[in-house]
Amino acid sequence: MLKKILLAVAVALPMFASAQTASAQTVKIGMVDTNAVFQAMPETAAAQTKLQEIQKKYQEEFTRLEDEYKRMVDELQKMKEDELPAIRERKTREISDYQQKIQTFMQSADQDIAQQQQTLMAPIATKMKEAIESVGKENSFSLIQAYSPDQILFYAAPVQDITQLVKTKLGLK
Numbered sequence: 001m002l003k004k005i006l007l008a009v010a011v012a013l014p015m016f017a018s019a020q021t022a023s024a025q026t027v028k029i030g031m032v033d034t035n036a037v038f039q040a041m042p043e044t045a046a047a048q049t050k051l052q053e054i055q056k057k058y059q060e061e062f063t064r065l066e067d068e069y070k071r072m073v074d075e076l077q078k079m080k081e082d083e084l085p086a087i088r089e090r091k092t093r094e095i096s097d098y099q100q101k102i103q104t105f106m107q108s109a110d111q112d113i114a115q116q117q118q119t120l121m122a123p124i125a126t127k128m129k130e131a132i133e134s135v136g137k138e139n140s141f142s143l144i145q146a147y148s149p150d151q152i153l154f155y156a157a158p159v160q161d162i163t164q165l166v167k168t169k170l171g172l173k
Contacts, residue, residue, distance in 0.1 A: 030136065030144040030162040037128055037163060040172045047120035054116055058109040065102050072098060131169040135162055 038044055076091045136144045144162065167173065 026158070027142045028140055029159045030139070030141045031147045031159055032132055032144055032161070032166050033147040033163040034128065034132075037131075037166050037170070037172070038124065040167055041124055041128065041170060043124045043127070044121075047117075047124060050120055051113070051117055054113060058113065062102075062106065062109070065098075065105060069095070069098055069102060128166070128170070131166050132162075135165045135169050139165065 072091070072095050076088070076095060079088060079091070132144055135141075139162070141160075141162070145159075147161070147163070
């Protein structure tokens with residue numbers, strides 16, 4: 001009987017000791033303003049400039065298409081009422097086809113811009129994420145949360161704002 005009690009104590013003792021050790025450990029939580037870091041990175045400005053150039057080219061092409069569309073509509077409106085129905089119908093069909101062409105172009109442009117944005121911004125986001133992870137490991141953080149004012153209900157100690165640490169890791173001011 002005494003052996004059973006000693007065995008039970010011997011088995012239970014390490015569990016209690018580890019539970020106390022776990023409760024004695026502190027959780028270190030960090031917050032990082034990813035928007036501030038992202039905007040401070042020079043790569044972001046370069047990518048945004050490239051995206052603006054792409055958008056400008058698409059806007060210029062859209063303006064050309066729109067001008068041609070207006071010309072076609074004006075031409076149809078200037079036709080005499082006694083114009084042959086087949087000619088009027090052909091012009092109407094051309095305008096309808098051209099509208100479809102413009103819509104297809106706009107959809108294609110939107111998709112391309114979204115793809116270009118993803119391609120340009122993904123490496124920047126990866127670099128920022130790696131810097132955050134590095135700061136987390138170097139400073140023994142248990143958790144790092146992205147700062148988002150609309151999602152944070154309460155922010156107090158022991159939470160630490162690590163935005164400046166991440167900027168420093170990336171060589172930013």
